[in-house]
Amino acid sequence: MDATLVMFDPDIVLEQIKPKPLPPRAHAFKGQVTRGILETLRKEGTMDGRALTIRLMAQRDLNPNDKALAKAMQKRIGAALRDLRNRGLVSSEKVADDRKGLLRWSIAGT
DSSP states (O other): OHHHHHHHOTTOOGGGOOOOOOOOTTOOOTTHHHHHHHHHHHHHOSEEHHHHHHHHHHHTTOOTTOHHHHHHHHHHHHHHHHHHHHTTSEEEEEOTTOTTOOEEEEETTO
């Protein structure tokens, strides 16, 4: 490959070419998070967002103790849950004793 670059630009300095960035660590293919949420809620029943995040991270062999990764996953899962609720596939209810607004999620109609 280096020879090809030199063929087109004989004065090229190969050390100045930066490598392509790696994909994000928690990259998920389209629909993978949504599928995981629905499968988990069907199997486990009602769950809060934190428990659901930990469960999905474990399913994907991600470290739940990695704070930055856990926060990113929680945001991704929260967005997917809101979309599923808007589509009528899941429902949510506020946890009565929680002041932070924690929601319990379940498959709609169950």
